[in-house]
Amino acid sequence: MNVKYIEKLRNSGLRPTKQRLQICDVLFETKKTFHFTIYDLAKKIQKQTNFDISLATIYNTVHAFEKKGYLKQIPINTNQTYFDTNITDHHHFFDLKEEKLIDLDDCDVGPINIKKKINGKKIKSVEVLVKLED
Amino acid sequence: MNVKYIEKLRNSGLRPTKQRLQICDVLFETKKTFHFTIYDLAKKIQKQTNFDISLATIYNTVHAFEKKGYLKQIPINTNQTYFDTNITDHHHFFDLKEEKLIDLDDCDVGPINIKKKINGKKIKSVEVLVKLED
DNA sequence: ACACTTTTTTAGAATCATTATAAACTAAAA
DNA sequence: TTTTAGTTTATAATGATTCTAAAAAAGTGT
Numbered sequence: 001m002n003v004k005y006i007e008k009l010r011n012s013g014l015r016p017t018k019q020r021l022q023i024c025d026v027l028f029e030t031k032k033t034f035h036f037t038i039y040d041l042a043k044k045i046q047k048q049t050n051f052d053i054s055l056a057t058i059y060n061t062v063h064a065f066e067k068k069g070y071l072k073q074i075p076i077n078t079n080q081t082y083f084d085t086n087i088t089d090h091h092h093f094f095d096l097k098e099e100k101l102i103d104l105d106d107c108d109v110g111p112i113n114i115k116k117k118i119n120g121k122k123i124k125s126v127e128v129l130v131k132l133e134d
Numbered sequence: 135m136n137v138k139y140i141e142k143l144r145n146s147g148l149r150p151t152k153q154r155l156q157i158c159d160v161l162f163e164t165k166k167t168f169h170f171t172i173y174d175l176a177k178k179i180q181k182q183t184n185f186d187i188s189l190a191t192i193y194n195t196v197h198a199f200e201k202k203g204y205l206k207q208i209p210i211n212t213n214q215t216y217f218d219t220n221i222t223d224h225h226h227f228f229d230l231k232e233e234k235l236i237d238l239d240d241c242d243v244g245p246i247n248i249k250k251k252i253n254g255k256k257i258k259s260v261e262v263l264v265k266l267e268d
Numbered sequence: 269a270c271a272c273t274t275t276t277t278t279a280g281a282a283t284c285a286t287t288a289t290a291a292a293c294t295a296a297a298a
Numbered sequence: 299t300t301t302t303a304g305t306t307t308a309t310a311a312t313g314a315t316t317c318t319a320a321a322a323a324a325g326t327g328t
Contacts, residue, residue, distance in 0.1 A: 015295060015304065038285080054307045059286070075263050076209050079315080080285065093252060104250055113244040114264055118227060118236065121266040128262050129209050130248055132255040149275065149324060172314080188278045193315070213286080214314065 012068045019053045023061050027071070033086035035074065035101045038062060041083075074101065075127055091128035104130065146202045153187045157195050161205070167220035169208065169235045172196060175217075208235065209261055225262035238264065 002016075005024040009016040026045050036044070042058055045051075062083060065071045074082040076094055082101060091109050093102040112126055136150075139158040143150040160179050170178070176192055179185075196217060199205045208216040210228055216235060225243050227236040246260055 017294075017305065019306070056287085056308080057306055060305080073211050075211050077207050077215060081211060093250075093255075095252070095255065096258065102252065104248070108248065108250040110245070110247040110249075112246060112262065114238070114242065115244070116227075116238055116242040118229070118266060121227075121229065121268060124230065124265040124267040126262065126264050128246065128260060130260050131258040132252060133258040134255060151276065151323075153277070190279080190316085191277055194276080 008070075012064075014064060014068070019057050020061055022049050022051060022053060023058065023065075025049075027065070027085050033084065033103075035082055035084050037080040037082055039080065076101075076129060091130070093130045093132050095132045097132075097134060104128070142204075146198075148198060148202075152185075153191050154195055156183050156185060156187060157192065157199075159183075161199075161219050167218065167237075169216055169218050171214040171216055173214065210235075210263060225264070227264045227266050229266045231266075231268060238262070 002021050002025070005021050005028070006016040008024070009020055014020065022045060023041075026041065026048055038055070038058055041062065042053075042055060045053055045058070062071060066073060066083065069087060072084045072087050074084050074092060076082060076092070078099070084101075086103060089106045091104040091106070093104055094100075095102065109128055112128070114123060114126065136155050136159070139155050139162070140150040142158070143154055148154065156179060157175075160175065160182055172189070172192055175196065176187075176189060179187055179192070196205060200207060200217065203221060206218045206221050208218050208226060210216055210226070212233070218235075220237060223240045225238040225240070227238055228234075229236065243262055246262070248257060248260065
């Protein structure tokens with residue numbers, strides 16, 4: 001059952017360790033994608049598995065996964081960094097009162113056409129953050 | 135010459151102190167708007183005036199100004215918080231290599247139409263971040 | 269001016285997310 | 299198996315930001 005993650009990790013040049021497989025299980029073994037902070041993830045791991053993984057490892061792994069494109073960082077100003085298991089092109093609402101993120105599919109936002117060009121640079125991503133108030 | 139800032143501060147319920155007027159001078163007394171971190175601002179203040187202002191005061195003041203709408207926070211994931219003296223509706227490029235922000239006027243980005251609605255919430259702002267790579 | 273209240277400034281301490289360190293461990297390769 | 303390179307871990311270090319409480323300044327009324 002973990003075979004797909006073993007493959008996935010190997011193909012990325014990451015050794016499939018017990019810890020990384022556990023983290024894969026918590027992150028990717030659900031129908032629904034979700035947003036999380038490192039702290040959220042640590043709690044979730046502890047709850048779902050009865051196996052403690054060091055915080056440093058969680059940080060390392062999340063960053064490794066992000067670098068490989070298995071996770072995305074959400075650009076937002078909060079004290080903690082938010083990540084998203086939804087790696088498709090999409091955007092976010094941020095409910096300021098609840099401090100909660102909500103997905104906005106690409107199609108929920110009209111097509112975005114960036115007219116300005118910067119010499120020698122190309123666009124890597126276009127991210128929209130919509131802040132919500134009551 | 136500082137009269138306009140004295141007014142401005144008073145109208146916001148902020149006492150026009152020597153420190154706040156200095157900070158106004160550094161932030162707003164230029165034709166061009168700019169992006170800055172608290173650290174940047176502290177250096178700029180020290181350079182332009184020969185008057186040291188405590189870091190705590192700079193933090194307080196910048197946050198007070200942001201709350202009053204004289205500054206905007208830029209949503210981006212970096213270890214330091216970025217602010218903008220340009221408070222018009224606009225967006226940003228973020229050059230990943232140089233770690234530098236570049237303004238994108240509202241008109242440089244096609245009109246954005248958010249189709250999804252959240253019950254009982256209204257949109258406060260729509261911000262676009264365009265990441266650039268080489 | 270003077271006394272009094274409220275706000276502000278400040279140095280320094282505290283907090284807290286994140287990153288670095290270096291030793292113990294594990295997986296892969298020879 | 300032995301060796302090598304990559305990982306995990308507890309703990310320390312870092313660094314941005316916030317808190318604290320005392321001193322200073324600003325505003326108000328007399």
